[in-house]
Amino acid sequence: MKVLKVVAEGTVTSFRYPHFMIGVQPTYEMPPPATLYGHICSSLGEWFDPAGVKFAIHFTYQSKFEDVEHTHVIEGKTQSGNINPYIRGLLFRPRLVLYLNKPEWVDAFRYPKYPVALGRSQDLFSYRSVEIVDLIRGTNAYFEQTLVPYELVRHTSRGVALLMPRYLRYEEGRFPEFERYVMLRTRVHFSDLLDITGSPLDFWLDPTSNAVEGDYLGLFFHGWVEDGEAQLMA
Numbered sequence: 001m002k003v004l005k006v007v008a009e010g011t012v013t014s015f016r017y018p019h020f021m022i023g024v025q026p027t028y029e030m031p032p033p034a035t036l037y038g039h040i041c042s043s044l045g046e047w048f049d050p051a052g053v054k055f056a057i058h059f060t061y062q063s064k065f066e067d068v069e070h071t072h073v074i075e076g077k078t079q080s081g082n083i084n085p086y087i088r089g090l091l092f093r094p095r096l097v098l099y100l101n102k103p104e105w106v107d108a109f110r111y112p113k114y115p116v117a118l119g120r121s122q123d124l125f126s127y128r129s130v131e132i133v134d135l136i137r138g139t140n141a142y143f144e145q146t147l148v149p150y151e152l153v154r155h156t157s158r159g160v161a162l163l164m165p166r167y168l169r170y171e172e173g174r175f176p177e178f179e180r181y182v183m184l185r186t187r188v189h190f191s192d193l194l195d196i197t198g199s200p201l202d203f204w205l206d207p208t209s210n211a212v213e214g215d216y217l218g219l220f221f222h223g224w225v226e227d228g229e230a231q232l233m234a
Helices: 033-044 101-109 150-154
Strands: 001-010 055-061 063-075 082-094 097-100 125-134 136-138 141-145 146-149 160-169 175-184 204-205 216-219
Touching: 001 101, 033 055, 033 146, 033 160, 082 216, 141 146, 141 204, 146 150
Parallel strands: 141 216
Antiparallel strands: 001 097, 001 125, 055 097, 063 082, 136 204, 146 175, 160 175, 204 216
16 A cells, blocks of 8 residues: 655644643643644645545654743733643654555645644644655554554553544534544554454554564554544554
8 A cells, every 4th residue: 555654853742631721731642633634734735624534653752841831811801811820741852753545645745835833833843754655464563652543452551541632623613523542652563462463464564664573563544534443454
């Protein structure tokens, strides 16, 4: 399968948990799918129909820290208000490898319409490489620094279950839809997964990735609007 592979790097970023409003704003350690949708739209220069569009990611960062930010709350006609400090979680030196089943979008990422940002509007990124790669199928796969389907939680103890915003319905006042995922930060080989070892499942592999013990980076592709959770055979 031919896919678009985009490598983007930045200095700092933050992916706010949507249900924290006062005092502290922790960050996800992985960009939510809704954030990725907005990022792609900025490169295309327009909204795109997410039906049938699939993505996979590999996301890393050098370190995690906290900083103090302020919100300025202005009240009515008096134009007076308060300055409210809060703690925000930040990720230092983030690096995103984004795979899309849209190789025809290659020029949109080589010549993005709007400034490249991921997370907050001030979290500027640079595209380090944009290319079309041919994925292969196989079971000699390892997974790391990625989002995988929630059903994989039954097969490994190394992941962290997350509820993340999957898609914002802008035509309905930015109504959010949420989906459950498992975040894998440490490396998991297919042979390490419980109960499905020896099954006929195979995966999409990136043959341009670093081979580890004869295995290539495995990819799980997710959607934005399809009903139900992604399947193990992505």
